[in-house]
Amino acid sequence: IQSGVGKTDDEIDEALGVGVLYICVESGQELAAVSARAAHLNKVARIALRINPDVDPHTHPHISTGLKKNKFGVPHAEVIELLSTTLTDRHIDVVGISCHIGSQITKIAPFVEATHKVIELAGALENRGHHLTHLGVGGGLGITYVDEAPPTLAEYGASLAGLLVDSGKTIVLEPGRAIVGEAGVLLARVIRTKRGADRDFVILDAGMNDLIRPALYNAHHTIEPVAPQNAGPLAPVDVVGPICEASDTFAQDVVLPPLVSGDLVVIRAAGAYGSAMSSPYNGRSRTAEVLCDGSRSLLIREREPLTALWRGERHLNGEPLDDDRP
Ligand SMILES: Cc1ncc(COP(=O)(O)O)c(C=O)c1O
Structure with a gap:
Protein backbone atom coordinates (compact mmCIF):
# COMPACT_ATOMS: atom_id res chain seq x y z
CA ILE A 1 0.00 0.00 0.00
CA ILE A 179 7.92 -6.63 14.30
CA VAL A 180 11.45 -5.27 14.59
CA GLY A 181 11.71 -2.89 17.54
CA GLU A 182 12.85 -5.29 20.21
CA ALA A 183 15.03 -7.24 17.78
CA GLY A 184 17.61 -4.46 17.50
CA VAL A 185 20.08 -2.86 19.88
CA LEU A 186 22.36 0.11 19.45
CA LEU A 187 25.84 -0.99 20.49
CA ALA A 188 27.99 1.90 21.64
CA ARG A 189 31.42 2.34 23.17
CA VAL A 190 32.22 4.61 26.07
CA ILE A 191 34.53 7.37 24.83
CA ARG A 192 35.13 8.65 28.34
CA THR A 193 33.45 9.52 31.59
CA LYS A 194 33.16 12.95 33.12
CA ARG A 195 32.41 14.24 36.58
CA GLY A 196 30.14 17.29 36.35
CA ALA A 197 29.37 19.73 39.17
CA ASP A 198 25.93 18.22 39.52
CA ARG A 199 26.09 14.73 38.06
CA ASP A 200 28.34 12.15 36.45
CA PHE A 201 28.32 11.54 32.73
CA VAL A 202 29.14 8.54 30.56
CA ILE A 203 29.90 9.81 27.06
CA LEU A 204 29.23 7.33 24.26
CA ASP A 205 30.39 7.22 20.66
CA ALA A 206 26.70 6.96 19.63
CA GLY A 207 24.57 10.07 19.58
CA MET A 208 21.11 11.41 18.92
CA ASN A 209 21.85 11.19 15.19
CA ASP A 210 21.96 7.38 15.58
CA LEU A 211 18.87 7.07 17.80
CA ILE A 212 16.79 10.20 18.06
CA ARG A 213 13.87 8.82 20.08
CA PRO A 214 15.07 10.04 23.51
CA ALA A 215 15.70 13.57 22.19
CA LEU A 216 12.53 13.66 20.07
CA TYR A 217 9.98 12.00 22.32
CA ASN A 218 11.68 11.94 25.69
CA ALA A 219 11.69 8.19 25.15
CA HIS A 220 13.35 5.81 27.58
CA HIS A 221 15.45 2.89 26.39
CA THR A 222 16.96 0.28 28.68
CA ILE A 223 20.77 0.66 28.77
CA GLU A 224 22.97 -2.23 29.86
CA PRO A 225 26.73 -2.60 30.11
CA VAL A 226 28.43 -5.38 28.14
CA ALA A 227 31.14 -7.07 30.24
CA PRO A 228 32.47 -3.91 31.92
CA GLN A 229 36.23 -3.89 32.58
CA ASN A 230 35.92 -2.83 36.24
CA ALA A 231 33.73 -4.07 39.06
CA GLY A 232 32.30 -1.69 41.65
CA PRO A 233 29.15 -0.36 43.23
CA LEU A 234 26.20 0.74 41.10
CA ALA A 235 25.77 4.51 40.83
CA PRO A 236 23.49 6.91 38.93
CA VAL A 237 24.93 8.50 35.78
CA ASP A 238 23.67 10.38 32.74
CA VAL A 239 24.40 8.46 29.55
CA VAL A 240 25.00 10.97 26.76
CA GLY A 241 26.27 11.23 23.21
CA PRO A 242 29.02 13.47 21.84
CA ILE A 243 26.77 15.92 19.95
CA CYS A 244 26.51 19.65 20.67
CA GLU A 245 22.96 19.50 22.04
CA ALA A 246 21.93 19.02 25.66
CA SER A 247 19.13 16.81 24.33
CA ASP A 248 21.80 14.37 23.11
CA THR A 249 21.10 12.37 26.26
CA PHE A 250 20.08 8.71 26.17
CA ALA A 251 19.15 8.46 29.86
CA GLN A 252 19.41 10.49 33.04
CA ASP A 253 20.17 9.07 36.46
CA VAL A 254 20.44 5.56 35.15
CA VAL A 255 21.99 3.22 37.69
CA LEU A 256 24.99 1.43 36.18
CA PRO A 257 28.19 -0.25 37.36
CA PRO A 258 31.36 1.84 36.92
CA LEU A 259 32.14 2.30 33.23
CA VAL A 260 35.45 3.39 31.75
CA SER A 261 36.75 4.33 28.29
CA GLY A 262 36.43 1.42 25.92
CA ASP A 263 33.53 -0.33 27.71
CA LEU A 264 30.58 -1.27 25.57
CA VAL A 265 26.91 -0.67 26.34
CA VAL A 266 23.76 -1.76 24.56
CA ILE A 267 20.79 0.53 24.19
CA ARG A 268 17.87 -1.85 23.81
CA ALA A 269 14.80 -1.85 21.57
CA ALA A 270 16.49 0.24 18.88
CA GLY A 271 15.33 -1.96 16.00
CA ALA A 272 12.57 0.42 14.92
CA TYR A 273 12.91 4.15 14.29
CA GLY A 274 16.62 3.90 15.09
CA SER A 275 18.54 3.52 11.87
CA ALA A 276 15.51 4.67 9.85
CA MET A 277 15.45 8.01 11.67
CA SER A 278 19.22 8.39 11.78
CA SER A 279 20.91 11.35 10.14
CA PRO A 280 24.37 12.69 9.41
CA TYR A 281 23.77 15.60 11.79
CA ASN A 282 26.87 17.10 13.38
CA GLY A 283 29.16 15.72 10.71
CA ARG A 284 28.58 12.13 11.77
CA SER A 285 28.32 9.38 9.21
CA ARG A 286 25.60 6.79 9.71
CA THR A 287 26.42 3.68 11.61
CA ALA A 288 26.90 0.13 10.34
CA GLU A 289 24.19 -2.52 10.84
CA VAL A 290 24.91 -6.13 11.76
CA LEU A 291 22.37 -8.95 11.64
CA CYS A 292 22.87 -11.59 14.33
CA ASP A 293 21.48 -15.09 14.10
CA GLY A 294 22.54 -17.20 17.04
CA SER A 295 26.33 -17.13 16.96
CA ARG A 296 26.46 -15.95 13.33
CA SER A 297 26.69 -12.30 12.40
CA LEU A 298 26.44 -10.61 9.05
CA LEU A 299 27.21 -7.03 8.06
CA ILE A 300 24.01 -5.87 6.34
CA ARG A 301 24.85 -2.18 6.03
CA GLU A 302 28.35 -0.76 5.85
CA ARG A 303 29.29 2.14 8.02
CA GLU A 304 28.78 5.24 5.89
CA PRO A 305 32.11 6.75 4.87
CA LEU A 306 32.73 10.31 6.03
CA THR A 307 32.99 11.33 2.36
CA ALA A 308 29.25 10.55 2.02
CA LEU A 309 28.62 13.73 4.01
CA TRP A 310 29.64 15.93 1.07
CA ARG A 311 28.84 13.59 -1.82
CA GLY A 312 26.92 15.47 -4.47
CA GLU A 313 27.97 18.91 -3.26
CA ARG A 314 29.39 21.36 -5.80
CA HIS A 315 31.65 24.40 -5.85
CA LEU A 316 30.04 27.67 -6.90
CA ASN A 317 31.57 27.16 -10.37
CA GLY A 318 29.59 23.93 -10.72
CA GLU A 319 32.62 21.66 -10.34
CA PRO A 320 31.97 18.65 -8.09
CA LEU A 321 33.82 18.59 -4.79
CA ASP A 322 36.63 16.12 -4.59
CA ASP A 323 34.73 13.19 -3.07
CA ASP A 324 37.88 11.57 -1.73
CA ARG A 325 38.94 14.51 0.34
CA PRO A 326 39.80 13.18 3.79
C1 LIG B 1 0.35 4.87 8.08
C2 LIG B 1 1.27 4.13 8.99
N1 LIG B 1 1.18 2.79 9.06
C3 LIG B 1 1.99 2.07 9.86
C4 LIG B 1 2.94 2.68 10.64
C5 LIG B 1 3.81 1.82 11.53
O1 LIG B 1 3.55 2.10 12.86
P1 LIG B 1 4.19 1.24 14.03
O2 LIG B 1 5.64 1.10 13.76
O3 LIG B 1 3.91 2.04 15.25
O4 LIG B 1 3.48 -0.08 14.05
C6 LIG B 1 3.07 4.08 10.62
C7 LIG B 1 4.06 4.77 11.48
O5 LIG B 1 4.13 5.95 11.58
C8 LIG B 1 2.20 4.81 9.77
O6 LIG B 1 2.26 6.15 9.73
Whole structure:
Protein backbone atom coordinates (compact mmCIF):
# COMPACT_ATOMS: atom_id res chain seq x y z
CA ILE A 1 0.00 0.00 0.00
CA GLN A 2 1.06 3.60 -0.35
CA SER A 3 0.62 5.85 2.67
CA GLY A 4 1.51 9.44 3.43
CA VAL A 5 -0.32 12.70 3.97
CA GLY A 6 1.41 14.57 1.15
CA LYS A 7 2.01 12.38 -1.88
CA THR A 8 3.46 14.16 -4.88
CA ASP A 9 2.26 13.46 -8.42
CA ASP A 10 5.52 11.60 -9.07
CA GLU A 11 4.91 9.36 -6.06
CA ILE A 12 1.31 8.70 -7.11
CA ASP A 13 2.54 7.81 -10.61
CA GLU A 14 5.10 5.46 -9.08
CA ALA A 15 2.42 3.71 -7.00
CA LEU A 16 0.15 3.39 -10.04
CA GLY A 17 3.07 2.10 -12.08
CA VAL A 18 4.09 -0.65 -9.68
CA GLY A 19 0.47 -1.48 -8.95
CA VAL A 20 0.34 -1.19 -5.15
CA LEU A 21 -2.47 -3.03 -3.38
CA TYR A 22 -4.09 0.34 -2.78
CA ILE A 23 -3.25 4.00 -2.32
CA CYS A 24 -4.36 5.34 1.06
CA VAL A 25 -6.04 8.61 0.14
CA GLU A 26 -5.95 11.28 2.83
CA SER A 27 -8.10 14.16 1.51
CA GLY A 28 -10.51 15.32 -1.18
CA GLN A 29 -7.70 17.16 -2.94
CA GLU A 30 -5.61 14.04 -2.96
CA LEU A 31 -8.51 12.00 -4.31
CA ALA A 32 -8.76 14.45 -7.22
CA ALA A 33 -5.00 14.23 -7.78
CA VAL A 34 -5.02 10.43 -7.81
CA SER A 35 -7.95 10.41 -10.22
CA ALA A 36 -6.19 12.90 -12.51
CA ARG A 37 -2.91 10.95 -12.49
CA ALA A 38 -4.74 7.67 -13.14
CA ALA A 39 -6.62 9.28 -16.04
CA HIS A 40 -3.35 10.65 -17.42
CA LEU A 41 -1.75 7.20 -17.26
CA ASN A 42 -4.92 5.51 -18.47
CA LYS A 43 -5.16 3.40 -15.34
CA VAL A 44 -7.66 2.64 -12.61
CA ALA A 45 -6.33 3.58 -9.18
CA ARG A 46 -7.23 1.21 -6.38
CA ILE A 47 -7.70 3.38 -3.31
CA ALA A 48 -8.65 3.05 0.34
CA LEU A 49 -9.75 6.20 2.07
CA ARG A 50 -7.81 6.78 5.28
CA ILE A 51 -10.30 7.94 7.84
CA ASN A 52 -9.50 10.06 10.84
CA PRO A 53 -11.60 8.31 13.49
CA ASP A 54 -10.83 10.82 16.27
CA VAL A 55 -9.68 8.12 18.66
CA ASP A 56 -7.15 8.86 21.40
CA PRO A 57 -4.34 6.29 21.24
CA HIS A 58 -2.96 7.42 24.64
CA THR A 59 0.55 7.68 23.32
CA HIS A 60 3.12 10.46 22.92
CA PRO A 61 1.51 13.44 21.08
CA HIS A 62 4.19 13.33 18.36
CA ILE A 63 3.10 9.83 17.33
CA SER A 64 -0.63 10.24 17.75
CA THR A 65 -2.21 10.29 14.29
CA GLY A 66 -5.94 9.60 14.62
CA LEU A 67 -7.20 12.57 16.62
CA LYS A 68 -9.21 15.22 14.82
CA LYS A 69 -6.47 17.78 15.50
CA ASN A 70 -3.95 15.59 13.62
CA LYS A 71 -3.11 16.16 9.96
CA PHE A 72 -3.92 12.59 8.94
CA GLY A 73 -6.96 11.09 7.26
CA VAL A 74 -10.39 12.36 6.28
CA PRO A 75 -12.74 13.38 9.10
CA HIS A 76 -15.05 10.50 9.87
CA ALA A 77 -18.17 12.57 9.16
CA GLU A 78 -17.00 13.57 5.65
CA VAL A 79 -16.11 10.15 4.28
CA ILE A 80 -19.45 9.16 2.78
CA GLU A 81 -19.96 12.40 0.90
CA LEU A 82 -16.38 12.46 -0.35
CA LEU A 83 -16.53 8.93 -1.67
CA SER A 84 -19.90 9.47 -3.37
CA THR A 85 -18.00 11.25 -6.17
CA THR A 86 -16.02 8.10 -6.87
CA LEU A 87 -19.08 6.02 -7.81
CA THR A 88 -19.00 7.57 -11.27
CA ASP A 89 -15.24 8.01 -11.59
CA ARG A 90 -13.91 5.33 -13.91
CA HIS A 91 -10.33 5.96 -12.85
CA ILE A 92 -10.95 5.30 -9.15
CA ASP A 93 -11.80 1.96 -7.61
CA VAL A 94 -12.54 2.30 -3.90
CA VAL A 95 -11.44 -1.07 -2.56
CA GLY A 96 -11.51 -0.24 1.12
CA ILE A 97 -11.13 2.15 3.98
CA SER A 98 -8.31 2.29 6.45
CA CYS A 99 -7.04 4.06 9.51
CA HIS A 100 -3.86 4.38 11.55
CA ILE A 101 -4.30 6.03 14.92
CA GLY A 102 -0.74 6.20 16.19
CA SER A 103 2.35 4.42 17.32
CA GLN A 104 3.60 2.74 20.50
CA ILE A 105 0.05 2.04 21.66
CA THR A 106 0.02 -0.10 24.77
CA LYS A 107 -3.71 -0.74 25.27
CA ILE A 108 -6.22 -2.70 23.20
CA ALA A 109 -9.14 -0.28 23.67
CA PRO A 110 -8.06 2.40 21.13
CA PHE A 111 -7.55 -0.25 18.42
CA VAL A 112 -10.99 -1.68 19.13
CA GLU A 113 -12.62 1.75 19.08
CA ALA A 114 -10.99 2.68 15.76
CA THR A 115 -11.78 -0.69 14.19
CA HIS A 116 -15.44 -0.31 15.18
CA LYS A 117 -15.50 3.01 13.32
CA VAL A 118 -13.90 1.46 10.25
CA ILE A 119 -16.45 -1.39 10.24
CA GLU A 120 -19.36 0.97 10.77
CA LEU A 121 -18.27 3.22 7.91
CA ALA A 122 -17.63 0.29 5.62
CA GLY A 123 -21.21 -0.87 6.20
CA ALA A 124 -22.57 2.61 5.47
CA LEU A 125 -20.52 2.82 2.26
CA GLU A 126 -21.68 -0.58 1.07
CA ASN A 127 -25.29 0.52 1.63
CA ARG A 128 -24.54 3.36 -0.78
CA GLY A 129 -23.29 1.11 -3.52
CA HIS A 130 -19.57 0.78 -2.85
CA HIS A 131 -18.07 -2.68 -3.07
CA LEU A 132 -15.27 -2.85 -0.54
CA THR A 133 -12.85 -5.76 -0.44
CA HIS A 134 -10.29 -4.51 2.10
CA LEU A 135 -10.29 -3.06 5.60
CA GLY A 136 -7.09 -1.45 6.84
CA VAL A 137 -6.57 -1.25 10.58
CA GLY A 138 -3.12 0.36 10.56
CA GLY A 139 -0.15 -0.40 12.78
CA GLY A 140 0.86 1.04 16.10
CA LEU A 141 1.15 -1.91 18.46
CA GLY A 142 3.62 -0.91 21.16
CA ILE A 143 6.69 -2.72 22.47
CA THR A 144 8.56 -2.89 25.78
CA TYR A 145 11.29 -0.26 26.09
CA VAL A 146 11.62 -0.33 29.87
CA ASP A 147 8.57 -1.59 31.74
CA GLU A 148 5.64 -1.06 29.35
CA ALA A 149 3.33 -4.06 29.07
CA PRO A 150 1.67 -3.80 25.66
CA PRO A 151 -0.76 -6.47 24.48
CA THR A 152 0.96 -9.49 23.00
CA LEU A 153 0.62 -10.12 19.26
CA ALA A 154 -1.81 -12.93 20.14
CA GLU A 155 -3.98 -10.66 22.32
CA TYR A 156 -3.91 -7.93 19.70
CA GLY A 157 -4.78 -10.38 16.91
CA ALA A 158 -7.56 -12.01 18.89
CA SER A 159 -9.19 -8.70 19.79
CA LEU A 160 -9.25 -7.57 16.15
CA ALA A 161 -10.17 -10.98 14.76
CA GLY A 162 -13.22 -11.00 17.03
CA LEU A 163 -14.45 -7.85 15.28
CA LEU A 164 -13.33 -8.55 11.74
CA VAL A 165 -13.69 -12.27 11.16
CA ASP A 166 -17.25 -11.99 9.83
CA SER A 167 -16.51 -9.05 7.54
CA GLY A 168 -15.56 -11.26 4.59
CA LYS A 169 -12.87 -8.72 3.69
CA THR A 170 -9.11 -8.86 3.40
CA ILE A 171 -7.72 -7.30 6.57
CA VAL A 172 -4.62 -5.16 6.11
CA LEU A 173 -2.33 -4.53 9.07
CA GLU A 174 0.70 -2.23 9.01
CA PRO A 175 2.68 -3.00 12.17
CA GLY A 176 6.27 -1.81 12.06
CA ARG A 177 7.79 -1.40 15.50
CA ALA A 178 6.11 -4.52 16.91
CA ILE A 179 7.92 -6.63 14.30
CA VAL A 180 11.45 -5.27 14.59
CA GLY A 181 11.71 -2.89 17.54
CA GLU A 182 12.85 -5.29 20.21
CA ALA A 183 15.03 -7.24 17.78
CA GLY A 184 17.61 -4.46 17.50
CA VAL A 185 20.08 -2.86 19.88
CA LEU A 186 22.36 0.11 19.45
CA LEU A 187 25.84 -0.99 20.49
CA ALA A 188 27.99 1.90 21.64
CA ARG A 189 31.42 2.34 23.17
CA VAL A 190 32.22 4.61 26.07
CA ILE A 191 34.53 7.37 24.83
CA ARG A 192 35.13 8.65 28.34
CA THR A 193 33.45 9.52 31.59
CA LYS A 194 33.16 12.95 33.12
CA ARG A 195 32.41 14.24 36.58
CA GLY A 196 30.14 17.29 36.35
CA ALA A 197 29.37 19.73 39.17
CA ASP A 198 25.93 18.22 39.52
CA ARG A 199 26.09 14.73 38.06
CA ASP A 200 28.34 12.15 36.45
CA PHE A 201 28.32 11.54 32.73
CA VAL A 202 29.14 8.54 30.56
CA ILE A 203 29.90 9.81 27.06
CA LEU A 204 29.23 7.33 24.26
CA ASP A 205 30.39 7.22 20.66
CA ALA A 206 26.70 6.96 19.63
CA GLY A 207 24.57 10.07 19.58
CA MET A 208 21.11 11.41 18.92
CA ASN A 209 21.85 11.19 15.19
CA ASP A 210 21.96 7.38 15.58
CA LEU A 211 18.87 7.07 17.80
CA ILE A 212 16.79 10.20 18.06
CA ARG A 213 13.87 8.82 20.08
CA PRO A 214 15.07 10.04 23.51
CA ALA A 215 15.70 13.57 22.19
CA LEU A 216 12.53 13.66 20.07
CA TYR A 217 9.98 12.00 22.32
CA ASN A 218 11.68 11.94 25.69
CA ALA A 219 11.69 8.19 25.15
CA HIS A 220 13.35 5.81 27.58
CA HIS A 221 15.45 2.89 26.39
CA THR A 222 16.96 0.28 28.68
CA ILE A 223 20.77 0.66 28.77
CA GLU A 224 22.97 -2.23 29.86
CA PRO A 225 26.73 -2.60 30.11
CA VAL A 226 28.43 -5.38 28.14
CA ALA A 227 31.14 -7.07 30.24
CA PRO A 228 32.47 -3.91 31.92
CA GLN A 229 36.23 -3.89 32.58
CA ASN A 230 35.92 -2.83 36.24
CA ALA A 231 33.73 -4.07 39.06
CA GLY A 232 32.30 -1.69 41.65
CA PRO A 233 29.15 -0.36 43.23
CA LEU A 234 26.20 0.74 41.10
CA ALA A 235 25.77 4.51 40.83
CA PRO A 236 23.49 6.91 38.93
CA VAL A 237 24.93 8.50 35.78
CA ASP A 238 23.67 10.38 32.74
CA VAL A 239 24.40 8.46 29.55
CA VAL A 240 25.00 10.97 26.76
CA GLY A 241 26.27 11.23 23.21
CA PRO A 242 29.02 13.47 21.84
CA ILE A 243 26.77 15.92 19.95
CA CYS A 244 26.51 19.65 20.67
CA GLU A 245 22.96 19.50 22.04
CA ALA A 246 21.93 19.02 25.66
CA SER A 247 19.13 16.81 24.33
CA ASP A 248 21.80 14.37 23.11
CA THR A 249 21.10 12.37 26.26
CA PHE A 250 20.08 8.71 26.17
CA ALA A 251 19.15 8.46 29.86
CA GLN A 252 19.41 10.49 33.04
CA ASP A 253 20.17 9.07 36.46
CA VAL A 254 20.44 5.56 35.15
CA VAL A 255 21.99 3.22 37.69
CA LEU A 256 24.99 1.43 36.18
CA PRO A 257 28.19 -0.25 37.36
CA PRO A 258 31.36 1.84 36.92
CA LEU A 259 32.14 2.30 33.23
CA VAL A 260 35.45 3.39 31.75
CA SER A 261 36.75 4.33 28.29
CA GLY A 262 36.43 1.42 25.92
CA ASP A 263 33.53 -0.33 27.71
CA LEU A 264 30.58 -1.27 25.57
CA VAL A 265 26.91 -0.67 26.34
CA VAL A 266 23.76 -1.76 24.56
CA ILE A 267 20.79 0.53 24.19
CA ARG A 268 17.87 -1.85 23.81
CA ALA A 269 14.80 -1.85 21.57
CA ALA A 270 16.49 0.24 18.88
CA GLY A 271 15.33 -1.96 16.00
CA ALA A 272 12.57 0.42 14.92
CA TYR A 273 12.91 4.15 14.29
CA GLY A 274 16.62 3.90 15.09
CA SER A 275 18.54 3.52 11.87
CA ALA A 276 15.51 4.67 9.85
CA MET A 277 15.45 8.01 11.67
CA SER A 278 19.22 8.39 11.78
CA SER A 279 20.91 11.35 10.14
CA PRO A 280 24.37 12.69 9.41
CA TYR A 281 23.77 15.60 11.79
CA ASN A 282 26.87 17.10 13.38
CA GLY A 283 29.16 15.72 10.71
CA ARG A 284 28.58 12.13 11.77
CA SER A 285 28.32 9.38 9.21
CA ARG A 286 25.60 6.79 9.71
CA THR A 287 26.42 3.68 11.61
CA ALA A 288 26.90 0.13 10.34
CA GLU A 289 24.19 -2.52 10.84
CA VAL A 290 24.91 -6.13 11.76
CA LEU A 291 22.37 -8.95 11.64
CA CYS A 292 22.87 -11.59 14.33
CA ASP A 293 21.48 -15.09 14.10
CA GLY A 294 22.54 -17.20 17.04
CA SER A 295 26.33 -17.13 16.96
CA ARG A 296 26.46 -15.95 13.33
CA SER A 297 26.69 -12.30 12.40
CA LEU A 298 26.44 -10.61 9.05
CA LEU A 299 27.21 -7.03 8.06
CA ILE A 300 24.01 -5.87 6.34
CA ARG A 301 24.85 -2.18 6.03
CA GLU A 302 28.35 -0.76 5.85
CA ARG A 303 29.29 2.14 8.02
CA GLU A 304 28.78 5.24 5.89
CA PRO A 305 32.11 6.75 4.87
CA LEU A 306 32.73 10.31 6.03
CA THR A 307 32.99 11.33 2.36
CA ALA A 308 29.25 10.55 2.02
CA LEU A 309 28.62 13.73 4.01
CA TRP A 310 29.64 15.93 1.07
CA ARG A 311 28.84 13.59 -1.82
CA GLY A 312 26.92 15.47 -4.47
CA GLU A 313 27.97 18.91 -3.26
CA ARG A 314 29.39 21.36 -5.80
CA HIS A 315 31.65 24.40 -5.85
CA LEU A 316 30.04 27.67 -6.90
CA ASN A 317 31.57 27.16 -10.37
CA GLY A 318 29.59 23.93 -10.72
CA GLU A 319 32.62 21.66 -10.34
CA PRO A 320 31.97 18.65 -8.09
CA LEU A 321 33.82 18.59 -4.79
CA ASP A 322 36.63 16.12 -4.59
CA ASP A 323 34.73 13.19 -3.07
CA ASP A 324 37.88 11.57 -1.73
CA ARG A 325 38.94 14.51 0.34
CA PRO A 326 39.80 13.18 3.79
C1 LIG B 1 0.35 4.87 8.08
C2 LIG B 1 1.27 4.13 8.99
N1 LIG B 1 1.18 2.79 9.06
C3 LIG B 1 1.99 2.07 9.86
C4 LIG B 1 2.94 2.68 10.64
C5 LIG B 1 3.81 1.82 11.53
O1 LIG B 1 3.55 2.10 12.86
P1 LIG B 1 4.19 1.24 14.03
O2 LIG B 1 5.64 1.10 13.76
O3 LIG B 1 3.91 2.04 15.25
O4 LIG B 1 3.48 -0.08 14.05
C6 LIG B 1 3.07 4.08 10.62
C7 LIG B 1 4.06 4.77 11.48
O5 LIG B 1 4.13 5.95 11.58
C8 LIG B 1 2.20 4.81 9.77
O6 LIG B 1 2.26 6.15 9.73
